[in-house]
Amino acid sequence: MKAVGRAVVRVALAIWDFLVGDTPEVLVITLAIVGIAFAVRAHDSAAVIVLPICAAAALIGVVRFGRMRIDAKRSESEQH
Amino acid sequence: MMFATSSPATTSLVGLLIAVFAASMVEMVEALTIVVAVGSTRGWRNALRGAAAALLVLGVLVGAGGVALVKYAPIDTLRVVAGTLLLLLGLSWLRKAVLRSAGLIALHDEDAIFSRTVKSLSDDQQVSKTQDAQGFVVAFKGVFVEGMEVVLIVIGLGASQHRIGWAAVAAGAAAVLVAGVGALVVRQLSEVPENLLKTVVGVMLTSFGTFWIGEGAGVRWPGSDATLVVLVAGFAVLTMLLISWTRRTSRPAPEITKTTDPVAS
Known part of the structure; x- marks a missing residue:
């Protein structure tokens, strides 16, 4: 049973690593979009515009965040 | 029911097949590189056993x-969960694809992975029983780790449309194609335009994710599944703009080389 438990934990950790890894901001942004979807679901005409715009903004945000992280790491290594 | 196509449009089915096939192909190329490396150093028996x-x-x-999800979970809940999963994966894939296209992070290099795996397995010429098992473990791990992402995509895309069967067939077809072609031209695996494929899959996953989150939450998209075409086009254009903008405004590091990390996909 212990072996099964360990295997389950390993699989769960692997899935977490795939989905989140070192970019927790992507998870937070995605969950925010789910929240927005539920908030605007009663207004179809608004929702069909708001949701894609939110997803597009999320994409721009995660790319910018990724770039900022790389730039920060780079300038840190240049300082050393 | 696993192969049901009761949806009014085939747009989402075609999208599902393309997305799963391309995602599976990318991951299977990476897995095959590891299996071939194991096979050529530790013998094909263990490599193929581990992969199988x-x-x-x-x-x-x-x-x-x-x-189980398709049978027992309420469809709207399933769509929100699957949509969340797909959007999460899609944003992650696109983020990496854009940063790779701009030269900010390393491209994946199958040749380097092959060489590194071969080197690590052939350091010791004496093959004991433990080392023999090592070949099995390395091949198993390579295929399992790369395949896990495909499993999530198959479940996410398949379950949200009640088309797990179609998704599994598309993933299986890609695996068979890669194994077949790979067996013939194994050293040309690095020629596969991996980042382009990842960009295409990322666009599709992000589009499907947005669509299914909306559907699951109760939003009625105009034109139903046809909205997917608009979403895919929109995200594709946005991704190209982001790649262009990131390339123009960033300075690629001179030391950036292709990554040799087999799981840094």
Whole structure:
């Protein structure tokens, strides 16, 4: 049973690593979009515009965040 | 029911097949590189056994997880969960694809992975029983780790449309194609335009994710599944703009080389 438990934990950790890894901001942004979807679901005409715009903004945000992280790491290594 | 196509449009089915096939192809190329490296150093028996065992476990995960979800989870809940999963994966894939296209992070290099795996396995010429098992473990791990992402995509895309069967067939077809072609031109695996494929899959996953989150939450998209075409086009254009903008405004590091990390996909 212990072996099964360990295997389950390993699989769960692997899935977490795939989905989140070192970019927790992507998870937070995605969950925010789910929240927005539920908030605007009663207004179809608004929702069909708001949701894609939110997803597009999320994409721009995660790319910018990724770039900022790389730039920060780079300038840190240049300082050393 | 696993192959049901009751949806009014085939747009989402075509999208599902393309997305799963392309995602599976990308991941299987990476897995095959590791299996071939193991096979050529530790022998094909262990390499193929490890790969087969991993594929079996992945198949069980799709069968058990996916089918149970389709049968027992309420469809709207399933769509929100699957949509969240797809959007999460899509944004992650696109983020990496854009940063790779701009030269900010390393491209994946199958040749380097092959060389590194071969070197690590052939350091010791004496092959004991433990080392023999090592070949099995490395091949298993390579296929399992790369295949896990495909499993999540198959379950996410398949379950949200009640088309697990179609998704599994598309993933299996890509695996068979890669294994067949790979066996013939194994050293040309690095020629596969991996980042382009990842960009295409990322666009599709992000589009499907947005669509299914909306559907699951109760939003009625105009034109139903046809909205997917608009979403895919929109995200594709945005991704191209982001790549262009990132390339123009960033300075690629001179030391950036292709990554040799087999799981840094």
